[in-house]
Amino acid sequence: MAEGERPPQRIAESRGLPRSRTRLSLVWFIPIVAALVGVWVAVTRIMGEGPVVTLVFQSAEGLEAGKTKVHYNGVDIGTVTAIRLSQDHKRVIITIQMAPKTDEFLVQDTRFWVVRPRISGANVTGLGTLISGAYIGMEIGSSKVRRRDFVGLETQPVITGEMAGRFFVLKTPDLGSLDTGTPVFFRRLQVGEVSSYALDPDGKLLTVMVFVRTPYDQYVNPNTRFWHASGIDVSVSASGLKVQTQSVLSILIGGIAFETDPTLPVRPPAEADSVFRLYGDRAAAFQPAPENPQTYQLIFNESVRGLAAGAPVEFRGIPIGEVTDVRAQIDLKNFQFSVPVTIQLDPRRLGVKVLGTAAGVGFETLRHRLIDSLVGHGVRAQLRTGNLLTGAVYVALDIFPGAAPATVDWSQQPVRLPTIPGQLEQTEASINDIIQKLNKMPLQQIGENLQKALGDLDLTLVSARGTLVSAQGTLGNASNLTAPNSVQVQQLDATLQEVSRAARSVRLLTDYLERHPEALIRGKKGEAK
Amino acid sequence: MSSSAPAESYPTAMQEGLHGCAVCGLISRPAPGAEEGRCPRCNEELAFRKRASVQRTWAYLLAAAICYVPANLLPVLTTTTATGTESDTILQGVVLLWSPTGWPLSLIVLVASIMIPSAKILALAYLLVTAQRGSVKNNTQRVRLYRVVEFIGRWSMVDVFVDTFTAALIQLQPLMSVAPAPGLLFFAAVVVLTMLAAESFDPRLIWDAANSKEEVHG
Numbered sequence: 001m002a003e004g005e006r007p008p009q010r011i012a013e014s015r016g017l018p019r020s021r022t023r024l025s026l027v028w029f030i031p032i033v034a035a036l037v038g039v040w041v042a043v044t045r046i047m048g049e050g051p052v053v054t055l056v057f058q059s060a061e062g063l064e065a066g067k068t069k070v071h072y073n074g075v076d077i078g079t080v081t082a083i084r085l086s087q088d089h090k091r092v093i094i095t096i097q098m099a100p101k102t103d104e105f106l107v108q109d110t111r112f113w114v115v116r117p118r119i120s121g122a123n124v125t126g127l128g129t130l131i132s133g134a135y136i137g138m139e140i141g142s143s144k145v146r147r148r149d150f151v152g153l154e155t156q157p158v159i160t161g162e163m164a165g166r167f168f169v170l171k172t173p174d175l176g177s178l179d180t181g182t183p184v185f186f187r188r189l190q191v192g193e194v195s196s197y198a199l200d201p202d203g204k205l206l207t208v209m210v211f212v213r214t215p216y217d218q219y220v221n222p223n224t225r226f227w228h229a230s231g232i233d234v235s236v237s238a239s240g241l242k243v244q245t246q247s248v249l250s251i252l253i254g255g256i257a258f259e260t261d262p263t264l265p266v267r268p269p270a271e272a273d274s275v276f277r278l279y280g281d282r283a284a285a286f287q288p289a290p291e292n293p294q295t296y297q298l299i300f301n302e303s304v305r306g307l308a309a310g311a312p313v314e315f316r317g318i319p320i321g322e323v324t325d326v327r328a329q330i331d332l333k334n335f336q337f338s339v340p341v342t343i344q345l346d347p348r349r350l351g352v353k354v355l356g357t358a359a360g361v362g363f364e365t366l367r368h369r370l371i372d373s374l375v376g377h378g379v380r381a382q383l384r385t386g387n388l389l390t391g392a393v394y395v396a397l398d399i400f401p402g403a404a405p406a407t408v409d410w411s412q413q414p415v416r417l418p419t420i421p422g423q424l425e426q427t428e429a430s431i432n433d434i435i436q437k438l439n440k441m442p443l444q445q446i447g448e449n450l451q452k453a454l455g456d457l458d459l460t461l462v463s464a465r466g467t468l469v470s471a472q473g474t475l476g477n478a479s480n481l482t483a484p485n486s487v488q489v490q491q492l493d494a495t496l497q498e499v500s501r502a503a504r505s506v507r508l509l510t511d512y513l514e515r516h517p518e519a520l521i522r523g524k525k526g527e528a529k
Numbered sequence: 530m531s532s533s534a535p536a537e538s539y540p541t542a543m544q545e546g547l548h549g550c551a552v553c554g555l556i557s558r559p560a561p562g563a564e565e566g567r568c569p570r571c572n573e574e575l576a577f578r579k580r581a582s583v584q585r586t587w588a589y590l591l592a593a594a595i596c597y598v599p600a601n602l603l604p605v606l607t608t609t610t611a612t613g614t615e616s617d618t619i620l621q622g623v624v625l626l627w628s629p630t631g632w633p634l635s636l637i638v639l640v641a642s643i644m645i646p647s648a649k650i651l652a653l654a655y656l657l658v659t660a661q662r663g664s665v666k667n668n669t670q671r672v673r674l675y676r677v678v679e680f681i682g683r684w685s686m687v688d689v690f691v692d693t694f695t696a697a698l699i700q701l702q703p704l705m706s707v708a709p710a711p712g713l714l715f716f717a718a719v720v721v722l723t724m725l726a727a728e729s730f731d732p733r734l735i736w737d738a739a740n741s742k743e744e745v746h747g
Contacts, residue, residue, distance in 0.1 A: 011547065014557040014566030014575050027581070027588040027729075034592035034718065041599050041711070076614070 050078065050098035055112050055136070057152040060092040062116055062134030070096055070136045071115070077102055080136070094152075096136070106148060109141030113153035155180070157195065164214035165192065168226075168270065170256070171205045172278035176228050177254030184210050185229055185257040191216035194256065208278060210256060221260055221267040225285035226278050229257035261286060294367070295324070297414045298341045298381045298395065302421055306393035307383060313343045313395045321345035323395060342414060343381075343395060371408055375418060378403045383422040541736070543577040550575060579731035583661055589726035590653050596718040597646060603712030606692055610705045618712060619643060619688075642688045642716070645681060649723045652678050656730060663738035675732050682724040689717045 060083045062068075070078030082095040098106070115137040137156065175197060184192035192212035199206055212220055256278065270276075279285035304326055313321040325342035378399045386394040397417075406418035421429065481488045513519060542548060542556075549556050550568040557575060559566045565576045579585075604616030617625060619642045626635035652674050659671060692713050699707040 012555060012557045012569045014548070014559050015569055015572075016560045016566055027585040030722070031588050031592035031595060034595040034722070038595045038599055038715075041603070041715075 048100040050100045050102050051106060051148060052081075053078070053096045053098055053106060054149045055094045055096060055152045056086065056150070057092045057094060057114065058154055060094060061114075063094065063114065063136070064133065068133065068135055070098065070112075070138060072105070072138050072140065077105075077138075078136075094136075103146065105138070105140045106146060106150075107141045108143035108145040108147050110143075110147070110150065111139045111141070111153055111157065112150050113137050113156045115156055163211070165212050166214075166217040166220070166270075166272040167195065168210050168212060168220060169273055169275045170208040170210055170226050170278040171200075171275060172208060172228075173205055174280075175206050175208070178208060178228075178256065179253075182253060183255045184212060185255055186212075186216050186219055186259070188257075189216075208256075218269045219260065220258060220270045220274075222270050222274065223264045223267055224258050224260045224270065224276065226256055226258040226276050227282050227285040228278065228280055229255040229282075257282070259285075293321070293344045293346055295342060295344050295414045297412075297416045298343060298419050299416060300339045300341060300383060300419055301337070302339075302383065304339045304341065304383065304393065306385070306391040307341065307395070308392075311386075311392065311394050313345060313397065315397045320397070341395065368408075368410060371415070371417075375406055375408050377401075380406075380418050380420040382420055385422075541733075543733075543737075548575045548577055578733055578737070579729060582729055582731040582734060583657060585729040586653060586657055586726045589722050589729060590650060590657070593646075593719050593722035593726060594650050596715045596722060597650065600646075600712055600715035600719050601643065603715060604710040605712040605716060606695070607708045607710045608705070609708070616710050619716070638688075641685065645685055646716075646719050646723060649678050649682065649685070649727070650719075653723065653726050653730060656735070660734040660738070665738050668735055671735050672732055675727070675730065675735070678723075679727045682720070682727050685720040685723070686717070689713060689720065 057063075063080055063083060065080050065083045068080040069076045070080075076099070078096045078098040080094055081097045084093050084095075085091070086093050113136070114134050116134045136152075139157065178194055178197060180194055180196055182194040183190045184194065192210055195209045195211045197206055197208040210226075258276075259282075307323060307326055309323055309325055311323040312319045313323065321344050323341055324344050327340060329338050329340050330336070331338065378401045379397055380400050380403050382396050382398060382400075383393050384396045386392045400420055403418075403420055408415060408417065480486060483489065512524075516524075547556050547558055548566075550571060550573050552573040553568060553571040555568055555570045557566065557569055559575070565574070565580070567573065568575055574580075601619055604618050604621075606622070607614060607616045609615075619638070623635050623639045623643070626632075626638060628635075656671055656675055656678075659666075692709055696707045696709050699705060
């Protein structure tokens with residue numbers, strides 16, 4: 001302690017302080033806490049680091065490293081961290097940093113796809129992506145096998161596994177306006193969607209997968225009929241115009257409707273992935289399937305232009321079957337062309353009242369008897385024009401009382417029914433007749449003769465002219481003769497007066513004779529006296 | 530001891546065995562054998578130098594350095610827009626702001642939020658190391674450095690304020706909203722801890738070595 005110049009007594013002595021406890025200050029608590037917090041944050045960050053997933057896509061269009069998210073049910077559970085090309089430069093490999101605790105999502109059958117705005121008819125999905133850009137959607141699989149690298153789906157699945165419901169398989173020859181996402185209606189209520197479609201390997205039918213949500217899937221049973229519900233069905237009947245549609249939506253984009261015939265017995269719901277036929281329209285769907293369809297053959301010798309398989313066979317306007325096959329046939333022996341048309345008749349639609357089904361008489365016998373009697377009564381097949389615009393032709397079965405008698409040969413298979421030429425054909429035939437008669441006329445010869453006659457006529461006319469001139473002279477003379485002052489006329493006049501006088505005397509004579517007929521014999525009385 | 534001698538040649542209060550009360554200004558002498566005491570007038574704690582200055586400064590500085598790491602690695606701001614949620618760290622913000630026209634703003638953020646805190650930590654560490662080693666070089670510069678550090682300390686809090694204001698003001702719920710993220714907490718901790726460190730550092734320590742050398746020489 002150094003001594004200063006100032007006297008020590010002038011400086012106050014500070015009060016003693018209890019000796020400081022530890023040499024280590026409590027302040028060290030702060031960095032320890034900071035370190036602990038830092039370590040904790042780091043640990044939670046590292047522990048919270050989710051799994052890294054790689055996806056393979058055809059294209060990374062719309063995806064951006066560091067921005068594009070992976071969404072599952074709308075929850076952001078991952079971010080694209082890197083996008084690079086594969087070794088062969090054909091595909092894109094996308095690395096995704098998943099959110100923590102997503103390991104159990106990444107299993108064998110988990111699916112990933114890119115969600116882009118998609119406007120397919122009823123479904124406008126991914127509208128948000130218009131603003132936010134594309135994101136990656138995923139569907140968690142049910143497998144237990146973990147997996148880290150996936151191949152992304154190129155098209156977004158319409159139905160993801162989370163939705164309760166069932167898939168059904170529809171077979172159709174024509175896709176129509178269907179697309180993935182096309183609605184499925186049940187009593188005009190949208191209950192599902194088309195999830196996918198594919199052409200069968202043989203190329204004949206299309207397989208359309210539809211998804212029907214729970215609880216509506218219970219209304220699909222083996223008797224259910226599916227049909228194209230697209231467009232407007234306009235039918236004109238005696239009662240007026242009838243327009244039938246599903247919903248406005250289905251008019252625009254098409255749809256599939258299903259219904260079960262209420263008259264049929266209720267059956268348990270169909271199994272998932274049951275196969276159904278997709279009918280063209282509701283009427284077709286509920287048309288009773290032909291039972292015991294009977295096949296007949298019709299031979300037409302006329303042109304069958306406009307007749308196609310599927311054309312109706314009508315009995316007096318009632319459809320009772322359809323044409324199944326049309327083909328040409330040449331009989332080389334007689335060198336005759338004919339067109340055998342195969343038709344299929346649904347006997348039920350004919351509504352035949354079988355009077356007294358005799359026991360022991362089989363259906364076939366009854367059928368033979370029926371057809372025989374029909375043909376016997378003049379039932380014939382005829383081609384008729386159904387639509388003047390399109391020229392579509394249908395087969396009409398009708399009674400022609402004046403038809404030439406025909407019999408049915410039951411030994412042939414298929415049985416041939418007699419035909420008569422169509423109405424147009426008949427007209428055509430008669431016109432043909434006339435034309436042929438006209439053809440037979442020796443027009444050329446007539447012409448030649450006519451030409452010769454005309455030449456003669458020419459000569460005749462020249463001479464006729466001379467004749468006419470002389471005739472004119474004659475007539476002039478005649479006219480002179482008849483002029484009022486002509487001598488002839490005066491002479492004639494005098495002669496006529498003379499005649500008139502003579503006539504009067506004759507009259508007087510006859511009058512006298514009438515009164516005195518005896519004068520003829522006796523002479524006049526006066527004269528006699 | 531002449532009047533023309535440099536300032537180092539005059540004694541300090543500690544050398545004289547005196548300590549002045551920072552509250553009432555009374556000069557007192559510690560009790561024999563003691564280095565610390567209480568002001569006889571106002572009962573303020575008295576010490577020749579700030580108590581455990583080096584130790585405390587080191588502790589604060591260490592805590593600040595630890596917090597500096599998550600402050601820069603964690604996002605400070607979470608922006609939720611219609612396009613999605615985005616969390617940005619300070620550095621990402623700098624990159625985001627960097628554009629041909631916006632670069633000055635980007636530079637401000639870079640300087641204020643990244644360079645100044647780190648510079649403060651480094652400066653204080655340098656002051657502490659030199660003070661502990663008893664370095665006598667560049668004393669004047671070191672004191673100037675200390676003054677700068679102390680002055681600038683409070684301004685680093687601007688970042689925190691900007692962030693909190695943005696978070697409070699930009700709340701257009703469906704369109705856009707901004708929320709502070711955990712990184713901001715660490716950043717604030719860095720600022721507060723560096724301020725505390727600067728506060729706990731006793732600049733007189735810079736000169737003590739010089740004085741003791743003087744004593745040795747004198």
